Amino acid sequence: MILTEQEFIRCAQRNKDEAFAYLTDAYAQKVYGSCLQMLRNTEDAEDLVQEVFTSIYLSLDSFGGKSKLSTWIYAVTQNKAKEFLRNKNRLKRKGSLTVLDEYSEGFSGATINFNHPGVQLEDKEKAQVLFRAIDSLAENQAEAFRLAKIEGYSYAEIAEMMELSVSSIESLLFRANKRLRIILGDFYNKSRS
Amino acid sequence: MxxxxxxxxxxxxxxxxxxxxxxxxxxxQRIKQIPSRAKSTVDLVPKRTIWLVAASIAALVAINIYASRTTQTTNESSNSFGETYFSHLKQL
Structure with missing residues (x-):
């Protein structure tokens, strides 16, 4: 059962716990997928998804229905992920060990120590190259590509999440696809020379 | 190519x-338990303590209002005494 934003608000006013149960059933899977994509670490994603839902539960009253539920949840997820990464980086800097940030080395096609649970076994290596290439895209292109191609959101949903028009998303994705092919082509040539 | x-x-x-x-x-499962966990966090502070703190604040506010009113009345009476005294001096 899919509730409209207004039905959801009425439900939340009547019974907050019932509204939260609806959100959990409808969005936990998607939020977990987004967390995995943003953090590229299964344990961190599991922690983050709980933080996101705690934050959602505590701020349920503040949802006024101005945006779509999915957009609001994505915004909460994105903010929490940024906060999580900031804290993690701060801890890394404070630590006595120097931890090399694998994402700061640029695209080399080297394997990332992350196995996306949604990737089929035969695609594991290719997926790692793809993720590396996506990370090399401009931030907004990478985000649009991720949301459309990996997380399966519609263009309209992405437009609302990224606060852009649908045509902007289309052109962003067109550029992302083009750039992705250039990056992969460079890697292909370098790896064979 | x-x-x-x-x-x-x-x-x-x-x-x-x-x-x-x-x-x-x-x-x-942990996500589904968030509402009960959030409630138990709120219940960590007993209601009796919350009421006690609220009552103490109310008592403090009441004492302050009473004190400020008493001070005002004292000032008014001392002003009126001053006026009487000086007007008497002027007559002399």
Missing amino acids: KEEQQWIEDIVSVSERIKTPEIPMDVL
């Missing part, structure tokens, strides 16, 4: 086969 293009398309096509990952059951 053809081989390169095919390799690129092969890599890009992986994105179409990535499935939404299944959230682990234990994580889902």
Whole structure:
């Protein structure tokens, strides 16, 4: 059962716990997928998804229905992920060990120590190259590509999440696809020379 | 060139086969328990303590209002005494 934003608000006013149960059933899977994509670490994603839902539960009253539920949840997820990464980086800097940030080395096609649970076994290596290439895209292109191609959101949903028009998303994705092919082509040539 | 293009398309096509990952059951259970955990966090401060603090604040506010009113009345009476005294001096 899919509730409209207004039905959801009425439900939340009547019974907050019932509204939260609806959100959990409808969005936990998607939020977990987004967390995995943003953090590229299964344990961190599991922690983050709980933080996101705690934050959602505590701020349920503040949802006024101005945006779509999915957009609001994505915004909460994105903010929490940024906060999580900031804290993690701060801890890394404070630590006595120097931890090399694998994402700061640029695209080399080297394997990332992350196995996306949604990737089929035969695609594991290719997926790692793809993720590396996506990370090399401009931030907004990478985000649009991720949301459309990996997380399966519609263009309209992405437009609302990224606060852009649908045509902007289309052109962003067109550029992302083009750039992705250039990056992969460079890697292909370098790896064979 | 053809081989390169095919390799690129092969890599890009992986994105179409990535499935939404299944959230682990234990994580889902923990998420479902958030409302009860949030409530128990709120219940950490007993209601009796909350009422006691509220009553103390109310008592403090009442004392302050009473004190400020008493001070005002004293000032008014001392002013009126001053006026009488000086007007008497003027007459002399």
